Amino acid sequence: MTSVTTTPFDDLSPVLQAAYRARAAAAELAPLPRAAKDDALLAIADALEVRTREIIEANAADIARAREAGTSDTVIDRLTLTPERIRVIASDVRDIVALPDPVGEVVRGSTLPNGLELRQLRVPLGVVGIIYEGRPNVTVDAAALCLKSGNAVLLRGSSSAYTSNTALVRVLRDAVHGAGLPADAIQLVPGESRESVTELMRARGMVDVLIPRGGAGLIKTVVEQSTVPVIETGTGNCHVYVDERADLDLAVDILVNAKAQRPSVCNAAETVLVHREVADEFLPKALAALRDAGVTVHGDEAWLKAGAAAGVEVVPATPEDWETEYLSYDIAAAVVDSLDAAVGHIRLWSSGHTEAILTTDTRAARRFVAMVDAAAVMVNASTRFTDGSEFGFGAEIGISTQKLHARGPMGLPELTSTKYVVTGDGHIR
Structure with missing residues (x-):
């Protein structure tokens, strides 16, 4: 049978x-x-x-x-x-x-x-x-x-x-x-x-x-x-934090690259946070560079005042801006009182993709790296580097923002x- x-x-x-x-x-x-x-x-x-x-x-x-x-x-x-x-x-x-x-x-x-x-x-x-x-x-x-x-x-x-x-x-x-x-x-x-x-x-x-x-x-x-x-x-609500001891000219270049080099991808920056100690010097430079790159800033009160003084239009930021993955020539912007305040903002709104700190202070960089919960943390580098090819892995199937596997x-x-x-x-x- x-x-x-x-x-x-x-x-x-x-x-x-x-x-x-x-x-x-x-x-x-x-x-x-x-x-x-x-x-x-x-x-x-x-x-x-x-x-x-x-x-x-x-x-x-x-x-x-x-x-x-x-x-x-x-x-x-x-x-x-x-x-x-x-x-x-x-x-x-x-x-x-x-x-x-x-x-x-x-x-x-x-x-x-x-x-x-x-x-x-x-x-x-x-x-x-x-x-x-x-x-x-x-x-x-x-x-x-x-x-x-x-x-x-x-x-x-x-x-x-x-x-x-x-x-x-x-x-x-x-x-x-x-x-x-x-x-x-x-x-x-x-x-x-x-x-x-x-x-x-x-x-x-x-x-x-x-x-x-x-x-x-x-x-x-x-x-x-x-x-x-x-x-x-995928989802990338990525932040760039400009610390009080950042090289400000370098920070402008990195910020523009992170936002405008290719804004429609998940590793593009969507929010910039600036330490209050350097805001007066940094904001006019950043506003001019972002304007020249075609970027619209959605800013808090400090950014609105800086925009008015510099003759650069800034859109008032709303609570929705902090959670938005624009994937466009838009960026949310705020001034913070400290590194810990920046980390607190990031932990509240981050999608866990990529976060960046721009600083010459190694202790600040170490603290930021230790406290920020993300798949990738950049120190003095653009968020755009979170990529399988850029990391030397060759091609990639995607960028995981979870913690398992x-x-x-x-x-x-x-x-x-x-x-x-x-x-x-x-x-x-």
Whole structure:
């Protein structure tokens, strides 16, 4: 009599079927050597360049719909793919090939007094779900990072980029399959409705972790509604504190860079706090530099007075300004009486992303670092440096603002878990 193994596969929804296939693919990926994964990544990079026209044609359909819907030029720019942008994306994939493979790394090991050999090894997380907004480049970045770290990935981008993401995932799957790896290691979550997102968030036991990438609203929804474990990324209400012993000219340069070099990203500064002892000298310099950079200051009474004296318009700050992640050419500004007052303000309003102190006083810097609770703390450096590439990690899947599993820029090691391998010689307890 032949036994038949049955599965609930046929009874599952399309989203759960995709998760089921991803689990099977993850099991195949886990033991693969680095060379096999790197060959697949090189195949992906080549395929992106060879099939650029196909990708751009799909992207054009998304852009046309976005324009018809009255979408802002900023959002359309994030959505747009060009031959040059695709070449950059392909180059980024090749950069991932050059990174060390974290899988199999011995985190720690020892021989126990009883002779057992103990090793803690890095292993893939398994099935990683990524929920993100209208940036098609994230589709490739996330797929490549998950593949390199031995994970299968379920990609759920926004409906605004659905045609682009469909084309990109088709190219990625073909390349992976051609390299001898399971195509289901990379899948686009079926459907454009919110119900498909909800199903992904409730797929506990089939999806090992979810990583949301996008604005505060998206992240909040995933964190609060998901039953799948979530790595919270993103929101950056970042502060720059100018201490009483700061080099003020240097501080102006750092402040302008932190705010205006690229204001639409999570590591851009959103609030500047200035010690009262240097406010009279610093505020006029900062106001002029921020004005020249196109930045609107939302200031307290001290900043309003300084703006009036300098002929620079300052918007009166409201309580909402202290909690706002502008992602624009706006910054909240206040004068504080002490370092501890600055820390108190930061601890009240910070999102735990990146905080900076500008000072020549090493004791003040040490106190600030010790008291501020954030994924990254900068001393005399721009908040814009909180980035996987800038930290030397290579590419990143996101910047975690939580404290469990991973915190800060998440590179390849953060896409792994660990397991203990214990080797004995007939040992019994």
